[in-house]
Amino acid sequence: MTRPRSRRGGGRPTIADVARKAGVGAITVSRALREPGRVSEDLRRQIQAAVDELGYVPDPNARALASARAEVFGVLVPSLTNNVFAEVVRGIYDSLSDSPFRIQIGNTHYSGLEEERLLQVFGSQRPAALIVAGIDQTPSARRLLENAGCPVVQVMETGPDPVDMMVGFSHFDGGRTATEHLLQAGYRKIGFIGARMDPRSQRRLAGYRAAMEAAGLFDPRLVTTTPVPSSVSLGRELFRDALAKMPTLDGVFCNNDDIALGVLFECHRASIDVPKQIGVVGFNDLDMMQVSFPSITSVRTHRYEIGTRSVAMALAAIAGNPPEQRVVDLGFELVRRESTAR
Amino acid sequence: MTRPRSRRGGGRPTIADVARKAGVGAITVSRALREPGRVSEDLRRQIQAAVDELGYVPDPNARALASARAEVFGVLVPSLTNNVFAEVVRGIYDSLSDSPFRIQIGNTHYSGLEEERLLQVFGSQRPAALIVAGIDQTPSARRLLENAGCPVVQVMETGPDPVDMMVGFSHFDGGRTATEHLLQAGYRKIGFIGARMDPRSQRRLAGYRAAMEAAGLFDPRLVTTTPVPSSVSLGRELFRDALAKMPTLDGVFCNNDDIALGVLFECHRASIDVPKQIGVVGFNDLDMMQVSFPSITSVRTHRYEIGTRSVAMALAAIAGNPPEQRVVDLGFELVRRESTAR
DNA sequence: CTCAATCATGGTAGCGCTACCATTTGTCTG
DNA sequence: CAGACAAATGGTAGCGCTACCATGATTGAG
Numbered sequence: 001m002t003r004p005r006s007r008r009g010g011g012r013p014t015i016a017d018v019a020r021k022a023g024v025g026a027i028t029v030s031r032a033l034r035e036p037g038r039v040s041e042d043l044r045r046q047i048q049a050a051v052d053e054l055g056y057v058p059d060p061n062a063r064a065l066a067s068a069r070a071e072v073f074g075v076l077v078p079s080l081t082n083n084v085f086a087e088v089v090r091g092i093y094d095s096l097s098d099s100p101f102r103i104q105i106g107n108t109h110y111s112g113l114e115e116e117r118l119l120q121v122f123g124s125q126r127p128a129a130l131i132v133a134g135i136d137q138t139p140s141a142r143r144l145l146e147n148a149g150c151p152v153v154q155v156m157e158t159g160p161d162p163v164d165m166m167v168g169f170s171h172f173d174g175g176r177t178a179t180e181h182l183l184q185a186g187y188r189k190i191g192f193i194g195a196r197m198d199p200r201s202q203r204r205l206a207g208y209r210a211a212m213e214a215a216g217l218f219d220p221r222l223v224t225t226t227p228v229p230s231s232v233s234l235g236r237e238l239f240r241d242a243l244a245k246m247p248t249l250d251g252v253f254c255n256n257d258d259i260a261l262g263v264l265f266e267c268h269r270a271s272i273d274v275p276k277q278i279g280v281v282g283f284n285d286l287d288m289m290q291v292s293f294p295s296i297t298s299v300r301t302h303r304y305e306i307g308t309r310s311v312a313m314a315l316a317a318i319a320g321n322p323p324e325q326r327v328v329d330l331g332f333e334l335v336r337r338e339s340t341a342r
Numbered sequence: 343m344t345r346p347r348s349r350r351g352g353g354r355p356t357i358a359d360v361a362r363k364a365g366v367g368a369i370t371v372s373r374a375l376r377e378p379g380r381v382s383e384d385l386r387r388q389i390q391a392a393v394d395e396l397g398y399v400p401d402p403n404a405r406a407l408a409s410a411r412a413e414v415f416g417v418l419v420p421s422l423t424n425n426v427f428a429e430v431v432r433g434i435y436d437s438l439s440d441s442p443f444r445i446q447i448g449n450t451h452y453s454g455l456e457e458e459r460l461l462q463v464f465g466s467q468r469p470a471a472l473i474v475a476g477i478d479q480t481p482s483a484r485r486l487l488e489n490a491g492c493p494v495v496q497v498m499e500t501g502p503d504p505v506d507m508m509v510g511f512s513h514f515d516g517g518r519t520a521t522e523h524l525l526q527a528g529y530r531k532i533g534f535i536g537a538r539m540d541p542r543s544q545r546r547l548a549g550y551r552a553a554m555e556a557a558g559l560f561d562p563r564l565v566t567t568t569p570v571p572s573s574v575s576l577g578r579e580l581f582r583d584a585l586a587k588m589p590t591l592d593g594v595f596c597n598n599d600d601i602a603l604g605v606l607f608e609c610h611r612a613s614i615d616v617p618k619q620i621g622v623v624g625f626n627d628l629d630m631m632q633v634s635f636p637s638i639t640s641v642r643t644h645r646y647e648i649g650t651r652s653v654a655m656a657l658a659a660i661a662g663n664p665p666e667q668r669v670v671d672l673g674f675e676l677v678r679r680e681s682t683a684r
Numbered sequence: 685c686t687c688a689a690t691c692a693t694g695g696t697a698g699c700g701c702t703a704c705c706a707t708t709t710g711t712c713t714g
Numbered sequence: 715c716a717g718a719c720a721a722a723t724g725g726t727a728g729c730g731c732t733a734c735c736a737t738g739a740t741t742g743a744g
Contacts, residue, residue, distance in 0.1 A: 686744090687743090687744095688742090690741070691738105691740070691741085693739095694735105694736085696735085697732105697734090698733090701729085707723080707724075707725095708722085709723095710719105713716105713717090
């Protein structure tokens, strides 16, 4: 004898309202919306009319509960302000904007523990796919990914042992290529400057080191790093530190473009000629690298494409066509500019 | 005689499992998790133990369906890569990271239609709160916000007619202040350079114009704008256009710091002395403004705080204590630097 | 010591949707 | 033209959780 809970939903139309108005069963409305091919032309039109008239929008919560699958992409990135991840995320958004999938972003703040916590939270939603930055998950996070029951794409890097799929490039090779370029240009005392030494930065450093060692020029005093988050002003400071430590420095491979810009500005200020006295190479090739004076050589990475490609792979897997190539290396390009042209 | 749908959920524990293990009713588990104060110390511990042992995580979809309210903050921004919004979003994330609320971001791409569409989608989820950038919603979007049935915070700007709450500052005043500073420094032929002339940019331009007119110095040929998205390289190009149009230019107020940086680089390249020949002012005061050579005067805005403050206001409203002051002006500060010191 | 008020706990009935059948209708084969 | 089969539609029973009410235990006032 309980009366129905008088529309706690706040009165928005439900699938039953649409069904009534269209004179069909609720399930047919559901089908018309999700698998239009399985409903006759006639009914489909009728139902669409009812939907439009009522302004019906399916409740994703009810949908997820009933189908045990939410139309959500979970995305885990270590930072929201870092331009690099922002571009990846933009690629993901653009690729999904016309799909029914929503996006849930988690910010791990470069913390493995936080990543685990967020995977736990995401998992409880039964997402349609997970896209996570990096390949260095904790064992526990890796287990959560393996048991997620949905396609998983690790992005930003490639590596030997994907949880499921991967899209990225080799940071080691990027670091090595940048350093070799400086060597070929005739620089010898080449420093490495890096902030926020996350795993990707570490691998770029390793690439730098490999190149320097191969040339018999590696010296630990050439390396200046800090765990502090990267910024242009930090780049300037680190460069000053590096110069103080090693006044004969004649080149720097900067872990990213912000740092490189900071270096460039400090050179201006200290009247150090770039590229004559010091060669500068950045990483990522942000727009401003080509504009700065002098323009800065940088390693161009395909961040937006990493986003779009990872979505494409996940969508294919959801549709039942997991891509044959589970690890996609999008590579990078060294863009030579004035800052290393001497 | 239908057997239950053998755990379509994929076997993760439900509230019933926890209840059984703890020897209590399901509803008590639900309460222990949401309103611990209403469950006795004893049971609470027992339940917590069962939760930990089973690794139970509540299903947010079921929760949202049953309570007609999702623990989701909907956030609508016009761009994901624009540093300004990225900072606001970061503030929002940081403020909510310890709460049960998830965040759903929508990218409107500066389009009113897209904003409407996203509000529709968000609305179907019954979010706990909505945070939207800007105050220039279409009438239809405004209606959607008014009927959202949850706290709404408009951010980035302040204005006379909030849907519910507002956090921001006056872009008009910002533009005027920047321009007045240039005037006071003795510059006369002051140009305005702006890309992506969204409503906020328009108001900064209006502020610039007001200051110039008050000084009897306004000339439409001093204004150079484009609807193209902003970038450092675009700043350089627009500055060249501006100079070509008005070779006697002796100052520029740039609609944002990217543009200002592009202007600075072009000045370097063309051997134009900043600040002697040309004064440059930016907007937002990104980190690099203080590092560049010369350092660039800019209008510092409190982007991160806009994010944190908007969340605080929304949370208060959710808790039933809507803030007395519904429109919060966080202001801005003109930071004087070398680029206008002549 | 009684009775009302309070507190702690539980049962039931949905929230809005879809998976899983069942049913009806039309279509083709032999 | 019967029988088999596919296509189109519908009914029922949950998905996992919480709102609402009911119940029993405890407390305090008179």
